[in-house]
Amino acid sequence: MNQHNIESATLAQVTRLPEPAPSHGRRAEESAVSLRAPRTLAETGLPLEFVSRLVLKSALLHGKSSFAELAERHRLSIGVLDEVLAFLVREHLLEITHRGATDMDVQVRLTDSGRTLAQDDMARCRYCGPAPVVFESYVQSVREHSVRWLRITQAEVRAAFHGVVIDPALLDAAAASLNAGRPLLLHGLAGSGKTFLAERLGLLLRGNVPIPYALFVGGEIIQLYDPLVHRDAPEQEPASTADRRWRMCRRPVVISGGELTLEGLDLRYDAAAGFYQAPPHMKASMGLYIVDDLGRQRIAPHELLNRWLMPLDRGVDQFTLQSGSRFMAPFDVWPVFSSNLTPSEFDDAFLRRLGSKLYVGPLSVDDYHAVFNARCAALELTASQAVFDYLLHNLHFPSGRPFLACYPGDLLDLFSAAAHYRGAAREVTEEGLRDAWHNYFGIATDHDASYPPTADRPGRQLAAG
Secondary structure (H helix, E strand, C coil): CCHHHHHHHHHHHHCCCCCCCCCCCCCHHHHCCCCECCCCHHHHCCCHHHHHHHHHHHHHHHCCEEHHHHHHHHCCCHHHHHHHHHHHHHCCCEEEEEECCCCCCEEEEECHHHHHHHHHHHHHCCCCCCCCEEHHHHHHHHHHCCHHHCCCCHHHHHHHCCCCCCCHHHHHHHHHHHHCCCCEEEECCCCCCHHHHHHHHHHHCCCEEEEECEEEECCEEEECCCCCCCCECCCCCCCCCECCCEEEEECCEEEECCCCCCHHHCCEEECCCCEEECCHHHHCCCEEEEECCCCCCCCCHHHHHHHHHHHHHHCEEEEECCCCCEEEEECCEEEEEEECCCHHHCCHHHHCCCCEEEECCCCCHHHHHHHHHHHHHHCCCECCHHHHHHHHHHHHHHHCCCCCCHHHHHHHHHHHHHHHHHCCCCECCHHHHHHHHHHHHCCCCCCCCCCCCCCCCCCCCCCCC
16 A cells, blocks of 8 residues: 555545434443454554564564573564564575574574674664554544443442532533533632642543553654553453554543643654654543643744644644655544633634633632641641631631642641751640741741841841851
């Protein structure tokens, strides 16, 4: 199949991704497709030349290798390796140095010709891990495990947020957005708990999904599995017939923050390594993708949002390889945007593509008290009602600062650190809470000289050594 046909077939498959299932539709756990290990090279979909070069590079890096070692490194069956190694031996690129009683107990090493070829190929591409999965198989797997099949119930939401102080109506609205398969915007003041809420929504994503170590697209390798992002599924009895080029993982939750750029949303080609790294939203496939602090990136918000219009509209994203070849990949994530900006500050074209725009605001006094008490318990601190009243009437109300969810934890962390430093009791005091407040907000205390310093009150001095 030529390159044009590969792209056409890929586009046709991607654009047939499922629409969001109705509430009575099948559950994600019921849609899992069986990923059986390929028994022949043809079943992998990979060209003989590509797998042969992968094996040659492996032998170059590791020296004399057995069938068992090659099978483990590249996650290929003995049947596939038999074909490849037979070809390499016939072409005098590998030679057998030991043959034991079983197929696994066969060792091979490079010939001089094989070494030269392996070195040349290593200079072009240093990838030598698990054999990649052909892109068509990946698209099929995403279709079968799509996050769009998920349906969340109110009971599951309450269980996931048990013990968390949060407005139930806010949770219900967020879960409804997921059930509708629509993106979500969380907006409000910094410190109101938007990021915490966004990350915890990941607990609503049931089921495990297969993540390929790498993809084979247009003759190139795209590394997809990322141990910093993908968490292995709970211990399962591995099936002897499973395709080990895939790794069973929990549905991923991926976060991009203020470091996000337009280039960061495209494939990243490593010229030294000779292969690509998948962008964050591709690593988040079949899971949750959080764009945190939207508006704080180094580029204008409208430029970043324009990049999302086609993926949000069509459920696919377009990528370009170094060769100029383009392909369409599934955009199968539940996007959650978190921002300190208000919806009125975003483009209407972007807002129309969102399911819900939820305001995350200050807490009520009762909820604020509950968060304060919970953090005290976590830090093994005790605090009286009088201390909490002091926080409200002597610190919050005079300053006009809202009851944001982040304040109790941040203030009590500072108090706990100071108490540990001084060897003091673990009981929160008004004085200690006041000092933590002043240090947290950068306010001059009674112990400080005036700020800025004056001639008669020169401020704190650092003693010269």
